[in-house]
Amino acid sequence: MVKNIALLGSTGSIGVQTLEVIDEHKDDFIVKIISGHKNVQRLLEQALKYKPEYVIVTHEKSYEILKKELSTFPIKVILGEKEIAKVYQEVNLDLVIGAISGAAGIPSVLAALELGIDVALANKETIVVAGNIVKRIQKKTGAKIIPVDSEHSAIFQCLTGHEKAVSGLLITASGGPFRNLSPDELHKVTPEMALNHPTWSMGNKITIDSATLMNKGLEIIEAHFLFNVAYENINAIIHPQSIVHSMVLYGDGSVLAHLGLPDMRVPIQYALTYPERKNNSFPKLDLLKIKELEFLKPDTEKFPCLNLAYRAGKIGYTMPAVLNAANEIAVELFMQKDIGFMDIPKLVEEVMQKHEIVKEFDFKDLLEVDKWARIECKKIKDRM
Known part of the structure; x- marks a missing residue:
């Protein structure tokens, strides 16, 4: 068809x-x-x-x-x-x-x-x-x-037909280019450094989000809604090789993982051809060439954006919209060299603290919340 x-x-x-x-x-x-x-x-x-x-x-x-x-x-x-x-x-x-x-x-x-x-x-x-x-x-x-996201595509493929038996999700993250830097070194990070992702080729905004781990936080919120899994059962795990794209944990002790090269064309193709799976000429994973697969716990003290996303997701209502809008402005300011790398989570957290959640809303209300968060983020920056 x-x-x-x-x-x-x-x-x-x-x-x-x-x-x-x-x-x-x-x-x-x-x-x-x-x-x-x-x-x-x-x-x-x-x-x-x-x-x-x-x-x-x-x-x-x-x-x-x-x-x-x-x-x-x-x-x-x-x-x-x-x-x-x-x-x-x-x-x-x-x-x-x-x-x-x-x-x-x-x-x-x-x-x-x-x-x-x-x-x-x-x-x-x-x-x-x-x-x-x-x-x-x-x-x-x-x-x-x-x-289409590689992580959510991986979960989608590992989940199909077994949704009722799921006990948790593991969303992998490369850790970005700075996972081994000290806190002092993170304060010296420039936009040029942050845009040099070790494994993925992506747009500027998502590359910065990957470096701060905000991207992984946004993916956790997305996974909660897409797969109806509680935040307590969704965890991020650092996997520098970017070969395992995510895992689904089942109550019987099984763990289903999706493996592949870090090539966005593969999840894109699956989304386009779903429910069919088709061949292509793209490079394929050769496990014999993979020396090791590492899995590490994320350092949320050095990368607080991940916990900010968890907090926004668990509060719910309009708070995720505030998190997203404030982060978009903070990333823009960082790209313009108006703030430092570690100012990104500071700005986002301050905007979240100032927000009074709205429990009944439509999309127009969300647009107003989004607009408020962007303006507030800039105001806070001006006071820094």
């Missing part, structure tokens, strides 16, 4: 690798929609190659350029995502790949789920910020979420 897909965030790391997967299986997918922000050249190249029906652009100058460049092609160029639900319906989609980074990617994913369209989800913020809303929509429409 040929699947009609929308690829949201097509110019980013996940988007580009998704298209590499599609190139491996040209007869199985038709790209109906692509979307991007400022990377005009890449978006233009993708539009000319895949000939989607729609190109959605969220940056006005980029929109003007693309509209002119694609004027002679039967491709509709749209500014912004306000009409995304209408566009979804006009192209009869089978799958939406949610690969827009950060909170900006949430509305387009929710719109797909509202229409009952299955989502291959790479945007963890959708679940972290709006997990309760996502569950509510899924219950109403029956739309499925197939995780």
Whole structure:
């Protein structure tokens, strides 16, 4: 069966690798929609190659350029995502790949789920910020979420058919580039150092989150919602080789683990072809070449973001949205060299302490909470 897909965030790391997967299986997918922000050249190249029906652009100058460049092609160029639900319906989609980074990617994913369209989800913020809303929509429409993150894909594959027997989840983390640094050395970390990830090739924001272990904290919140497992039974474990992508613990003493090379194209392909599993030409794991597999306990004193995420998840309600928004701003400030590496968790924690949780909310309320947290984070930075 040929699947009609929308690829949201097509110019980013996940988007580009998704298209590499599609190139491996040209007869199985038709790209109906692509979307991007400022990377005009890449978006233009993708539009000319895949000939989607729609190109959605969220940056006005980029929109003007693309509209002119694609004027002679039967491709509709749209500014912004306000009409995304209408566009979804006009192209009869089978799958939406949610690969827009950060909170900006949430509305387009929710719109797909509202229409009952299955989502291959790479945007963890959708679940972290709006997990309760996502569950509510899924219950109403029956739309499925197939995780793209390597860790959640691993759990998804090890879990299928045995959900009732699960006793816990182990989510692996590479530990980032700084796991062996002293506290004094961590204060001297620069953005350039933090972007040099030892095993994975990812976008800037997620690479910084990996270095602080915030990424793992966000993944724990996501796993709680995706797999209905209590926070007390979800643990992060440092695994520097990034070969074991996560593990599921069962009540009978069994531990099912998913192993593979650190290549995001593999979980992307599984999400696209699910429930089938297909061959590809990507490099394969050779266990005889793996010298060792290490597993270590994370140091939450040096990397407090992990515990902040646990705290936000257990408090629930609007606190995960605050955690996410404050972290996005803190990472931006660090990338701009306005704050130090160890100021990231300090800023996030201060914003969390100032937040008064809201127990009854809709998505508009979450947007207000998100906006407040971002403004508050900047205010705190200005007082530092």
